[in-house]
Amino acid sequence: MPVAAAITFTWLGMVLAISFLEAPLKFRVPGVTLPLGLAIGRVVFAALNRVEVLFALTLAGCLVFGPRTTTAVVLGAAAVVVLLVQLLAVRPALTRRSDRVLAGETGPRSRAHLGYVGLEVLKVAALLAFGIVSL
Template identity: 35%
Template sequence: MSNGKMLMVMVALVWVGMMLAIGMESIVKFNAPTLTKPVGFDVGRTVFGVFNYVQLGLLAILVICAFFVQIDLLKKILIASAGISLCLQVFWLFPELSQRVDLILKGIKPPPTYQHALYGMLEIFKLAVLSLFGILLLRLQAC
């Protein structure tokens, strides 16, 4: 396996691990008895805000590698799918959800919305796509 492909595998699988860790942290955080929901939302917004930049950096590495490493169309589609999902989360859903946190911190209960569920679905999709991408690249090595 070339160094470029190995870098792509490492980036994809580290990204998957980070997503799982932050997802688990989010679930555990809201079960902490002394953490109020508004503070939990604010902490979550901060964590996901920073993680969005990290993910954009990881995506950039994959895209740059895809220009220099020979990979098939399926793997390019998987990178693009992860990128589109991430961009929807970062540039559309996250700002909307962040505004909801602002309302909650002001003591206003915002109306129900589908955006949080959609963010979660995109996260699961991105997790599956990146896992498949890493596994397919590793599978090539085993053949």
């Protein structure tokens, strides 16, 4: 499953770089306001999520048409399910919140953000384990 491993480790690297490095660091740059940081984040995460969907589809194809183990199927499915939950359940709430901030509203931080981060941690674990199993 070398193709699946390559896709998985590329996906993992992108998630680590964007979610755990770029996302928090952009708010430390002088002059980056919350609305500007959110606007940048929306563009960056929209691009990341499009690539993640392509990786997930390719990974699913590898699992359907290539050699696989039960462990690989479970771990690959876990990463894909986490991505789907992020995209279908959490991202809409984050988008609504960022829409309000960009419109000038203030309010408490969104708990959806913590949920997204927690799901990112689970996705990283699933991708790392799947990548190792795929080797």
